[in-house]
Amino acid sequence: MEDPYPFYDRARREEPVFYSPALRMWYVTRYDDIVTVLKDPARFSSAGAVNVPLEYTPDTRRIIQTSFLSHSSLTNNDPPSHTNVRRLVNAAFSSIDRLDLQERVRGIANELIDGFAGDGRAEFVKQFSFPLPMRVILSLLGAPQDDVARHKQWADDWIKLLLVQMSAQQQAETTARLLESERYWLEMIERRREQPGEDLLSELVELSDASPEPIEPLQMVNTCAVLTLAGHETTTNLLGLCLRRLLGMRDLWAKIEKGGAPIPRIVEEALRADTSVHALMRTTTEAVEIGGVMVPEGEHVALLFASANHDETYFADPSRFDPARRQTKRHLAFGGGIHTCVGAPIARMETQVAMEMLARRLPGLRLTQGQEFRYLANPIHRGLNELYIEWDT
Numbered sequence: 001m002e003d004p005y006p007f008y009d010r011a012r013r014e015e016p017v018f019y020s021p022a023l024r025m026w027y028v029t030r031y032d033d034i035v036t037v038l039k040d041p042a043r044f045s046s047a048g049a050v051n052v053p054l055e056y057t058p059d060t061r062r063i064i065q066t067s068f069l070s071h072s073s074l075t076n077n078d079p080p081s082h083t084n085v086r087r088l089v090n091a092a093f094s095s096i097d098r099l100d101l102q103e104r105v106r107g108i109a110n111e112l113i114d115g116f117a118g119d120g121r122a123e124f125v126k127q128f129s130f131p132l133p134m135r136v137i138l139s140l141l142g143a144p145q146d147d148v149a150r151h152k153q154w155a156d157d158w159i160k161l162l163l164v165q166m167s168a169q170q171q172a173e174t175t176a177r178l179l180e181s182e183r184y185w186l187e188m189i190e191r192r193r194e195q196p197g198e199d200l201l202s203e204l205v206e207l208s209d210a211s212p213e214p215i216e217p218l219q220m221v222n223t224c225a226v227l228t229l230a231g232h233e234t235t236t237n238l239l240g241l242c243l244r245r246l247l248g249m250r251d252l253w254a255k256i257e258k259g260g261a262p263i264p265r266i267v268e269e270a271l272r273a274d275t276s277v278h279a280l281m282r283t284t285t286e287a288v289e290i291g292g293v294m295v296p297e298g299e300h301v302a303l304l305f306a307s308a309n310h311d312e313t314y315f316a317d318p319s320r321f322d323p324a325r326r327q328t329k330r331h332l333a334f335g336g337g338i339h340t341c342v343g344a345p346i347a348r349m350e351t352q353v354a355m356e357m358l359a360r361r362l363p364g365l366r367l368t369q370g371q372e373f374r375y376l377a378n379p380i381h382r383g384l385n386e387l388y389i390e391w392d393t
Contacts, residue, residue: 001377005306028291034303037301038336041339047078047283067175088211101140106357113362189205238271241384244367261323269325273309280302280380281302282300
């Protein structure tokens with residue numbers, strides 16, 4: 001969790017496709033092998049793409065099977081259902097005014113910085129890197145900004161239900177809150193159907209209703225929940241990882257402060273060097289060979305995107321942070337194939353705007369000395385629990 005890259009390097013050298021008995025999962029570590037899997041959705045199903053094997057109580061399993069949790073939309077879906085949902089989501093996203101969105105991001109970022117600029121110190125995750133992308137995605141969907149805390153709780157609940165072994169009591173409390181989120185989205189979807197607004201959800205509802213293959217209600221809820229989760233969780237982690245790295249490179253940060261650094265290239269290299277999504281899962285639909293290793297049918301396969309982004313075959317001296325690197329955009333930080341992250345342009349833009357504004361508005365920005373960097377205990381998402389920063393007031 002603290003520094004997985006030496007392990008990834010060893011795996012690529014010694015056993016690039018290996019099985020973990022402890023996690024009951026196959027791991028794929030090399031760039032070419034991962035791309036091969038991404039291009040073959042027929043033999044590598046995305047159903048359960050974010051699941052790990054866990055034990056659920058009968059009540060929890062029943063709720064999962066009868067709620068929006070059992071429906072597939074984007075990440076955990078296969079064609080033809082995925083194709084239909086993705087087509088409608090892509091069409092809805094295409095309606096976003098990019099210039100207006102950038103100004104919206106700048107406005108939210110400015111407001112957040114205003115809240116702590118005079119303090120000379122802040123906890124970056126809580127005060128900036130979480131609320132910025134969460135408020136942006138809620139704004140796009142047309143959800144009230146006052147609901148940020150509720151959506152954060154629901155997102156955390158969903159992640160834990162999928163990735164963390166919980167007690168029966170914890171499962172009951174978690175599923176109760178997730179059913180509350182289902183009711184929330186169903187009511188909002190119906191309101192948008194009756195009174196459309198200028199937002200992504202209204203566009204998606206209208207496109208779905210006009211489609212010969214409309215998205216059914218619980219699948220629409222799943223789509224909204226996925227967009228909210230993916231729209232903030234990965235970018236929250238990306239912002240923290242990116243800022244920690246850049247503040248550790250004082251010469252580069254000085255160039256950013258002076259406006260003389262290529263921020264888009266810097267962000268792209270940050271995505272490659274320490275991506276916030278280290279892995280997603282696939283399930284084999286038949287016995288298949290991966291990198292010279294036979295993997296049986298019905299096995300869980302984890303694609304280690306973070307390892308691929310350090311594959312020496314494509315990225316020379318991969319541990320070196322180099323914004324001038326020619327191959328940087330070949331990274332797999334946003335996945336690939338039919339499941340390439342639909343929100344990738346927004347995540348890039350949010351990070352670029354954030355780094356620019358932090359450098360401009362917080363003079364002498366630096367990491368607080370003596371802090372311990374602790375990472376999420378999560379096999380898929382990589383991010384800092386906390387990041388303390390200081391600046392000159």
